[in-house]
Amino acid sequence: MTNKARTKSRKLMAVASGSDSGLRSSALAEILQEEIIQGWLSVGESLPSERDLMVQYSVSRATVREALRILGAKGLTEVRRGRLGGSYVLAPSTKTISNSVDLFIQGHDVRFVDLVAVRSAIEPVAAAQAARFRTEEDLAQLNEMLAEADKVIDDIEKFSEWNLHWHLGIVRASQNPLFLSFMTSISSALYSATEREEFNLETRKTVAQAHRKITKAIEAGDADAARRRMMRHVTSYAQELDLSTDVTARALGEAE
Structure with missing residues (x-):
């Protein structure tokens, strides 16, 4: 048997x-x-x-x-x-995986620092893959979102939503459905932190500028630069929340 x-x-x-x-x-x-x-x-x-x-x-x-x-x-x-x-x-889809991960997050005591660590492990790799595999449609959507930055920069709620859509756009451009499923499932809890008071106007401007630099590297097809810039961006995000040391250790698999 x-x-x-x-x-x-x-x-x-x-x-x-x-x-x-x-x-x-x-x-x-x-x-x-x-x-x-x-x-x-x-x-x-x-x-x-x-x-x-x-x-x-x-x-x-x-x-x-x-x-x-x-x-x-x-x-x-x-x-x-x-x-x-x-x-x-039905054909198993990214939504199927996303729903399963979402149920796991809701049913377990998943800490915010763990969600940020997942992001730190996935997004730099996703950015590098986006530089290699993005389509013209992906680029058009990313640049369209960047053009909206100045319109939402003064409204923290609208900026939070814009920030979420841009990050998911990068992951989508990687053409990796597993990355997209995981990031979609944790996105609401993860990016709600951008509505915290630490994300003042100057911080939001810094975030928008980082998005422009990452998108530029992806558009140029420079995978190394895209990965480095995204890693710098997510590390800066963790620093804003005083999570950088723990997040970096977890993302590298060094946490106890």
């Missing part, structure tokens, strides 16, 4: 023997999720009907419905109405 077969066998046993309906639903959802991820259930294909799943796994309708709800919440299926209605397979 292969490892995959053994794993599925254990999950089937969990479905059949679980005394708690929640555990049975979770186990059934894991089986169906595995079939979707492995491609055994194709994108656009309908899952078996509720009745068929009840018979196949010897579970109640409530267990099946909860398992389907779990899959839907993960962005793996959607419910369609009508004569051919049912649960249909």
Whole structure:
């Protein structure tokens, strides 16, 4: 028996023997999720009907419905109405990953310094990749955002939103969907700090200037300069929040 077969066998046993309906639903959802991820259930294909799943796994309708709800919440299926209605397979997307990370952040005691450390580890690499792989459309969007800087610089709330969109634009230009998923999922909590009083007008002007320099390096295709300038930028951000030492250590994997 292969490892995959053994794993599925254990999950089937969990479905059949679980005394708690929640555990049975979770186990059934894991089986169906595995079939979707492995491609055994194709994108656009309908899952078996509720009745068929009840018979196949010897579970109640409530267990099946909860398992389907779990899959839907993960962005793996959607419910369609009508004569051919049912649960249909969706392609796993960046949103799927982002939702999972967001749920983890909400369900665990993730400290702000850890979020900043993730940013410090990802964004300099993303900036370097953006310099190599950005499209003309990416550049146009980044430059369009830079042109808006002077319009939002005096409004800290609008500046915070502008700052968020620019950073996500850099990550998007890296063409790395995993980077984009992680940064999207932590962005709201992370960039809300730019609304703090430490981000006064002079600081916001410094941030906007850093954005211009990073974008210029990306436009020039200079990956090393883009990485260095982004690292300097995120380090400066941490210093504004008195987090720089801890963040740098964590980003480099040196924290205890």
